[in-house]
């Protein structure tokens with residue numbers, strides 16, 4: 001008997017919220033009390049949901065039980081960050097709709113969820129560049145950012161056209177990794193080579209021991225010559241296998257981004273997010289990349305861009321956050337010249353960690369959220385600032401290279417997950433996870 005499989009990719013940069021998203025999605029599909037927006041759940045046509053061994057024997061299993069215990073245990077905490085690809089299979093028994101449904105009885109639909117780092121996705125852009133072209137863009141970005149200073153100093157002291165020396169090579173690669181980390185922490189999304197940030201068992205290997213170099217001669221045996229060779233090795237032996245093995249087999253995709261974080265970090269981070277979204281969409285466009293179109297058998301037909309952690313914002317501002325996401329997506333589609341898959345932008349919270357309140361503050365009513373601060377354990381109310389109703393008010397200054405927002409600041413706080421008393425049949429509390437699930441899976445559960 002044919003049992004349909006949906007392969008759902010979940011990606012986003014480190015800390016975007018992938019682990020929390022998958023954990024809460026699966027918990028809310030197992031216990032569907034809080035999923036009214038997922039039609040198959042609401043109508044009772046999902047008659048059962050259960051975890052099963054995944055089909056890929058050599059991919060680490062997503063540690064669902066451990067992560068759920070962290071989030072919903074007696075002392076709730078955020079799960080540890082994961083560093084590589086993982087996978088989980090959830091199977092749903094679905095009663096088909098209509099006459100045919102009554103006749104054929106329930107069928108099983110398998111949902112294979114693949115969690116992979118967005119850092120690796122952005123590496124796709126390297127495939128159509130050579131070492132010189134990549135070095136030029138990477139160095140010009142590093143030069144324009146404070147975070148790049150240490151690498152540029154290390155580079156100054158090195159002699160790219162001199163004989164390769166592994167100690168210098170390792171030091172340069174480490175300095176470049178340090179820059180990528182700092183840049184990402186400052187809210188920038190472009191951070192290639194992505195595997196430098198999450199090296200896994202490739203750490204220290206030659207394919208990960210290079211760094212961008214300024215233009216110049218590259219005599220035989222020189223560091224410049226060897227770095228260019230390693231860059232090619234990185235593309236063929238690190239980047240391509242990842243795309244072949246994981247990416248090429250996906251049906252649906254969620255891209256998690258932290259739009260509030262970027263807004264808090266300022267116009268340059270928002271501009272960077274805008275470019276990263278276009279780059280990500282570009283990687284879902286078969287045909288653009290010869291390598292990808294050759295390996296991609298089926299096509300991803302739905303892509304959701306979701307900004308997570310919307311629980312940092314009172315719901316009265318969710319519409320404005322969604323509008324900002326939509327504007328970014330429209331722009332990304334245009335820039336990437338993207339047609340094909342259905343795309344959608346949303347503001348969600350995979351796990352709601354706050355409650356809403358309206359407080360009077362200096363004579364005005366302020367819509368705030370309240371939660372337990374992660375660092376101190378104290379209760380605090382957060383008013384992140386007033387998002388503009390017109391997304392252009394943020395996106396235009398970002399595009400024009402503004403350094404700071406003119407009209408005030410946007411704050412964020414880190415909250416701990418709240419203590420939960422779940423009713424039987426209810427999954428963890430969330431915001432619009434059911435709408436996200438309906439977009440991603442609804443049509444396949446009919």
Ligand SMILES: Nc1nc2c(ncn2[C@@H]2O[C@H](COP(=O)(O)OP(=O)(O)O)[C@@H](O)[C@H]2O)c(=O)[nH]1
Nearest residue numbers: 014015016017018019020078309349350351353
């Ligand atoms: N308030 C809130 N914080 C979240 C949510 N999802 C993720 N976070 C925060 O983001 C951090 C990173 O999430 P995680 O899922 O580990 O990100 P990953 O690196 O993409 O897997 C968590 O430790 C939380 O602090 C959410 O729905 N609400």
Ligand SMILES: [Mg+2]
Nearest residue numbers: 018019081082
């Ligand atoms: Mg994770």
